[in-house]
Amino acid sequence: xxxxxxxxxxxxxxxxxxxxxxxxxxxxxxxxxxxxxxxxxxxxxxxxxxxxxxxxxxxxxxxxxxxxxxxxxxxxxxxxxxxxxxxxxxxxxxxxxxxxxxxxxxxxxxxxxxxxxxxxxxxxxxxxxxxxxxxxxxxxxxxxxxxxxxxxxxxxxxxxxxxxxxxxxxxxxxxxxxxxxxxxxxxxxxxxxxxxxxxxxxxxxxxxxxxxxxxxxxxxxxxxxxxxxxxxxxxxxxxxxxxxxxxxxxxxxxxxxxxxxxxxx
Amino acid sequence: xxxxxxxxxxxxxxxxxxxxxxxxxxxxxxxxxxxxxxxxxxxxxxxxxxxxxxxxxxxxxxxxxxxxxxxxxxxxxxxxxxxxxxxxxxxxxxxxxxxxxxxxxxxxxxxxxxxxxxxxxxxxxxxxxxxxxxxxxxxxxxxxxxxxxxxxxxxxxxxxxxxxxxxxxxxxxxxxxxxxxxxxxxxxxxxxxxxxxxxxxxxxxxxxxxxxxxxxxxxxxxxxxxxxxxxxxxxxxxxxxxxxxxxxxxxxxxxxxxxxxxxxxxxxxxxxxxxxxxxxxxxxxxxxxxxxxxxxxxxxxxxxxxxxxxxxxxxxxxxxxxxxxxxxxxxxxxxxxxxxxxxxxxxxxxxxxxxxxxxxxxxxxxxxxxxxxxxxxxxxxxxxxxxxxxxxxxxx
Numbered sequence: 221x222x223x224x225x226x227x228x229x230x231x232x233x234x235x236x237x238x239x240x241x242x243x244x245x246x247x248x249x250x251x252x253x254x255x256x257x258x259x260x261x262x263x264x265x266x267x268x269x270x271x272x273x274x275x276x277x278x279x280x281x282x283x284x285x286x287x288x289x290x291x292x293x294x295x296x297x298x299x300x301x302x303x304x305x306x307x308x309x310x311x312x313x314x315x316x317x318x319x320x321x322x323x324x325x326x327x328x329x330x331x332x333x334x335x336x337x338x339x340x341x342x343x344x345x346x347x348x349x350x351x352x353x354x355x356x357x358x359x360x361x362x363x364x365x366x367x368x369x370x371x372x373x374x375x376x377x378x379x380x381x382x383x384x385x386x387x388x389x390x391x392x393x394x395x396x397x398x399x400x401x402x403x404x405x406x407x408x409x410x411x412x413x414x415x416x417x418x419x420x421x422x423x424x425x426x427x428x429x430x431x432x433x434x435x436x437x438x439x440x441x442x443x444x445x446x447x448x449x450x451x452x453x454x455x456x457x458x459x460x461x462x463x464x465x466x467x468x469x470x471x472x473x474x475x476x477x478x479x480x481x482x483x484x485x
Numbered sequence: 486x487x488x489x490x491x492x493x494x495x496x497x498x499x500x501x502x503x504x505x506x507x508x509x510x511x512x513x514x515x516x517x518x519x520x521x522x523x524x525x526x527x528x529x530x531x532x533x534x535x536x537x538x539x540x541x542x543x544x545x546x547x548x549x550x551x552x553x554x555x556x557x558x559x560x561x562x563x564x565x566x567x568x569x570x571x572x573x574x575x576x577x578x579x580x581x582x583x584x585x586x587x588x589x590x591x592x593x594x595x596x597x598x599x600x601x602x603x604x605x606x607x608x609x610x611x612x613x614x615x616x617x618x619x620x621x622x623x624x625x626x627x628x629x630x631x632x633x634x635x636x637x638x639x640x641x642x643x644x645x646x647x648x649x650x651x652x653x654x655x656x657x658x659x660x661x662x663x664x665x666x667x668x669x670x671x672x673x674x675x676x677x678x679x680x681x682x683x684x685x686x687x688x689x690x691x692x693x694x695x696x697x698x699x700x701x702x703x704x705x706x707x708x709x710x711x712x713x714x715x716x717x718x719x720x721x722x723x724x725x726x727x728x729x730x731x732x733x734x735x736x737x738x739x740x741x742x743x744x745x746x747x748x749x750x751x752x753x754x755x756x757x758x759x760x761x762x763x764x765x766x767x768x769x770x771x772x773x774x775x776x777x778x779x780x781x782x783x784x785x786x787x788x789x790x791x792x793x794x795x796x797x798x799x800x801x802x803x804x805x806x807x808x809x810x811x812x813x814x815x816x817x818x819x820x821x822x823x824x825x826x827x828x829x830x831x832x833x834x835x836x837x838x839x840x841x842x843x844x845x846x847x848x849x850x851x852x853x854x855x856x857x858x859x860x861x862x863x864x865x866x867x868x869x870x871x872x873x874x875x876x877x878x879x880x881x
Contacts, residue, residue, distance in 0.1 A: 278659045279663065326776060352493065370506070375511070398666060
């Protein structure tokens with residue numbers, strides 16, 4: 221059983237949602253990013269998403285754009301992303317990479333899959349790769365034993381949700397709103413309906429992302445989804461903090477709040 | 486007749502759809518609507534009528550005798566897209582897509598623009614058809630193409646300067662994509678070149694094909710035969726694809742695209758995607774890209790905002806690989822020299838983008854005999870570039 225499958229089984233057994241936390245690698249620096257992700261794990265985050273910083277993040281809002289720009293300005297490379305995965309996966313928490321497609325394509329899909337598996341990574345989330353274009357990744361992830369998480373959206377037809385879910389392993393990522401990443405005041409009214417449409421065609425767990433920023437929202441989303449995915453709100457903690465230490469403490473506090481939230485559903 | 490792209494939107498290994506799932510429904514809707522529209526006399530008839538009565542088509546073919554003598558070789562024929570309404574070929578596509586959007590019931594239009602020509606064309610089409618228009622433009626480009634910003638605003642469009650990244654065309658496209666994914670139910674994204682996810686490269690090519698269809702007939706009528714060479718500048722490559730596509734089946738006709746060589750490909754400060762790039766994925770398509778070892782998009786440079794882009798339309802990538810078309814880099818300085826030469830020999834102020842095609846084709850024309858015919862696409866007029874020209878040539 222993959223690390224992700226085991227985590228979702230544990231969540232189900234405990235009758236709670238999982239908390240999935242995201243930060244881009246190399247933000248604010250490679251070591252501080254690792255420290256922040258480890259703090260997230262210690263505060264109760266169940267799955268870690270390590271973002272691969274990319275020059276053209278076209279479905280990210282201003283918060284993640286700012287973090288990624290800083291990571292790139294700091295010179296982060298793909299090898300640093302893999303090193304971050306290794307450092308975080310070493311804690312025992314399932315760790316996946318979230319990446320736009322071109323860096324993987326440039327690195328070599330097979331080579332990336334192999335190196336990610338060697339680093340202890342559990343799989344990959346691919347926001348701009350749909351299964352229709354993913355032949356190479358389907359083969360590489362099978363060969364390397366990695367989970368692959370594709371996205372579904374409120375605009376997806378039932379046929380596309382079924383097709384996408386068939387190609388997923390680990391979980392299905394439901395983008396709860398039409399739009400870019402970023403914390404929102406209220407969670408989407410369309411998310412429960414989308415999750416229900418996914419559940420109608422697959423037994424895979426469903427994670428919901430885009431917009432969650434506090435424990436109350438996490439509790440609400442955990443009421444209908446198997447995992448609550450939080451990104452921009454964690455990034456915000458580090459962007460707003462006067463020092464790295466303060467930022468990491470803020471990340472830990474937010475993780476604790478969200479982890480309590482997913483247990484309250 | 487060209488049979489590409491295939492059903493999934495690929496030109497050989499290029500093209501496709503590298504997009505968030507959230508956009509797939511809109512791309513499918515657009516594909517279906519376009520498929521229906523192009524077989525519907527009501528749509529094609531209306532577009533043809535507007536191309537004639539509003540855009541000013543057919544545009545003339547000018548026999549450039551003095552330029553040809555200055556080049557010292559082949560006869561040069563100029564396809565005058567600069568004389569189309571708004572001053573470039575861009576309205577052919579913008580009007581076609583805006584009509585399509587109206588048919589699809591989408592009241593809001595967004596567009597990206599580099600030099601501003603596509604933004605002006607889209608703002609024009611929206612004003613004419615009564616659609617809301619938002620144009621994303623890199624902040625750097627809003628400065629070097631201030632005239633076009635004013636034109637778009639006069640036409641009632643909202644121009645949004647994009648502050649992210651290199652603040653040029655690439656970043657304007659990122660921002661337009663973000664808008665589209667957020668507002669896709671009410672909004673159509675009028676992409677300005679033969680790029681982006683399927684079906685855009687096909688739709689834009691088809692709407693620009695009129696350039697080549699007209700030029701081919703005009704050349705036959707004037708000279709009694711086909712040209713030896715068809716040349717055009719290439720950023721994303723819409724004017725080039727428009728004129729090439731009517732000649733692809735004429736295997737004796739050489740197709741040549743000229744990319745922005747900036748300060749020289751060897752300096753690294755350029756936007757010559759084929760000369761300096763390798764295949765990858767950007768803005769929804771697989772194509773040649775200027776990228777580093779990690780797949781990060783490289784910064785580009787060109788004196789022309791409209792060619793300052795790290796990618797190229799996927800059909801061009803395929804024409805290059807298959808050998809049907811060739812692509813060469815032209816430097817800033819070569820382009821500016823050609824701009825001056827065309828102005829002084831033909832009395833035509835061409836856009837700096839367009840000047841790349843002339844700069845590339847003049848030595849080629851010189852290498853051919855006087856019996857040869859070279860057809861150049863004059864994609865746009867140069868009024869917008871007079872500030873740049875004044876600085877370059879110290880005209881003040």
